[in-house]
Amino acid sequence: GYRVSLQGNFFGCNQTYMTFPEYNPRKHIKLDPPLNIQSNATASKCQIWWSVWNVPWYLTEILQYELQYKEYSMSWEVALNKTLPSSLPQVEIEATELHSGIAYTARVRCKVSENENSYHSQWSEWSQTTVFQRADVPKVSEKIINIKTMQYLFIPLSFGTLLYLFWNCKLSSRTQKTSIFLKCCFLTLGQKASPALTFPRQLLSFSHSIVCTMGILR
Numbered sequence: 001g002y003r004v005s006l007q008g009n010f011f012g013c014n015q016t017y018m019t020f021p022e023y024n025p026r027k028h029i030k031l032d033p034p035l036n037i038q039s040n041a042t043a044s045k046c047q048i049w050w051s052v053w054n055v056p057w058y059l060t061e062i063l064q065y066e067l068q069y070k071e072y073s074m075s076w077e078v079a080l081n082k083t084l085p086s087s088l089p090q091v092e093i094e095a096t097e098l099h100s101g102i103a104y105t106a107r108v109r110c111k112v113s114e115n116e117n118s119y120h121s122q123w124s125e126w127s128q129t130t131v132f133q134r135a136d137v138p139k140v141s142e143k144i145i146n147i148k149t150m151q152y153l154f155i156p157l158s159f160g161t162l163l164y165l166f167w168n169c170k171l172s173s174r175t176q177k178t179s180i181f182l183k184c185c186f187l188t189l190g191q192k193a194s195p196a197l198t199f200p201r202q203l204l205s206f207s208h209s210i211v212c213t214m215g216i217l218r
Contacts, residue, residue: 029121031055034065034089034108039132046098046132049090050108063087064113066123069106071099072131087113098134105129 004020037050048067052060064087070079084091091108098104107129112121 026118027120029059029112029119031059031063031110031112031121031124033125034110034127037106037108037127037130039106039130041098041132041134042095043135044095046093046095046104046134047090048093048106048108048130048132050127051089052110059112059119061087062113062116062119063110065089065091065108065110067091067106067108068126069093069104072103072105095134100134100136103131103133105131 002020002023002025003018004023006017006019008015008017031052032054034050035053037048039046039048041047052063055063065084067082067084068076068079069082070076080097082091107126109124109126111123112119
């Protein structure tokens with residue numbers, strides 16, 4: 001510890017006053033206020049986070065934070081206070097604690113945790129403020145309209161998909177039949193002419209191939 005005294009000259013006489021006979025600096029800590037406080041509000045919750053500056057590393061893990069928030073138009077005397085159980089520089093506020101369409105403002109301060117015996121501190125000054133507003137929840141009528149819109153879009157899209165698949169299958173079938181037709185033609189034309197096979201018999205064989213292929217195309 002340290003011995004802190006106060007010396008002064010009063011009416012020409014030097015005097016010494018004992019202020020703290022045993023002064024321990026680690027028992028008298030006051031930290032700088034948190035910085036860069038920011039917020040992000042949705043329809044379900046509001047997230048608030050910040051950072052600390054000029055705090056020794058061995059103190060950052062034993063810090064305690066207090067959040068204060070209120071409606072933007074109200075005074076700080078009616079603000080709500082929350083002592084956070086964690087040393088993490090962040091907090092979440094549930095949407096049930098906020099009114100829809102109302103702007104809020106929040107600030108935070110810090111000190112060494114009261115559960116720590118090696119150090120003791122008082123609260124820092126309050127940080128700068130952040131402003132947030134709970135996002136509106138979609139109304140039931142809007143949800144119904146969105147569902148009906150999806151239904152109206154789903155029916156023609158489904159019909160168009162089925163028609164596309166049917167057309168592709170039909171086109172593929174025709175392509176296969178055409179391939180068979182060409183093969184039959186090439187096989188007929190590619191046959192070697194036998195000396196005993198006359199022209200009328202070649203014409204009759206080729207006509208028979210065409211008839212068979214037309215039956216397949218049907």
